[in-house]
Amino acid sequence: MGLFSKTLAIPQAKDAxxxxxxxxxxxxxxxxxxxxxxxxxxxxxxxxxxxxxFWGAERKFWEAPGVVSTSVGYVAxxxxxxxxxxxxxxxxxxxxxxxxIFDPSQTSYEAMLRIFWENHDPTQGMRQGNDQGTQYRSGLxxxxxxxxxxxxxxxxxxxxxxxxxxxxxITTELLEAPEYYFAEDAHQQYLAKNxxxxxxxxxxxxxxxxxxxxxxx
Numbered sequence: 001m002g003l004f005s006k007t008l009a010i011p012q013a014k015d016a017x018x019x020x021x022x023x024x025x026x027x028x029x030x031x032x033x034x035x036x037x038x039x040x041x042x043x044x045x046x047x048x049x050x051x052x053x054f055w056g057a058e059r060k061f062w063e064a065p066g067v068v069s070t071s072v073g074y075v076a077x078x079x080x081x082x083x084x085x086x087x088x089x090x091x092x093x094x095x096x097x098x099x100x101i102f103d104p105s106q107t108s109y110e111a112m113l114r115i116f117w118e119n120h121d122p123t124q125g126m127r128q129g130n131d132q133g134t135q136y137r138s139g140l141x142x143x144x145x146x147x148x149x150x151x152x153x154x155x156x157x158x159x160x161x162x163x164x165x166x167x168x169x170i171t172t173e174l175l176e177a178p179e180y181y182f183a184e185d186a187h188q189q190y191l192a193k194n195x196x197x198x199x200x201x202x203x204x205x206x207x208x209x210x211x212x213x214x215x216x217x
Contacts, residue, residue: 052128056201066107
């Protein structure tokens with residue numbers, strides 16, 4: 001198997017690429033929002049998701065009310081600090097992810113979940129639309145018990161809505177948040193830097209029945 005060959009199976013840790021100890025350097029500030037790309041973000045909350053190509057997914061979140069900062073990276077694999085070509089090879093086990101920092105006084109975790117579920121098709125396994133590979137799988141990663149409960153509840157609720165609409169079962173991996181590795185700076189806020197760039201984001205046209213607080217609607 002060559003470095004850039006496609007695979008639809010996540011490799012075992014012993015078969016994954018070795019990676020490196022150095023973190024990926026990224027810009028200090030968000031290209032669109034002007035906020036820090038990486039900081040303690042005290043007083044704010046976060047959500048970590050994977051929904052296909054991270055270029056279009058990140059834009060959906062930075063455009064949402066109450067979002068403070070977004071970034072793209074790689075999660076749920078074995079290789080430390082992978083590069084984009086390595087992730088695309090399928091030999092790291094990672095999926096393309098978006099980390100979102102939001103202000104809970106202006107929006108909610110439930111609102112972020114709605115953006116996640118309604119802007120991609122979570123039933124497609126190791127692909128999203130025409131994008132195929134382990135790096136395009138759907139994922140929802142929780143940071144604490146409260147998020148875990150809400151994530152599982154939304155999973156079950158949306159599963160019922162999709163089944164009623166004739167879709168297959170949800171293949172989203174639902175896990176405790178793994179280590180997050182920043183993607184290269186060229187991928188951060190990609191569609192703002194390249195307005196005519198590829199988005200690749202789809203959806204199901206099915207609404208997720210998550211109740212939102214009145215001040216977040």
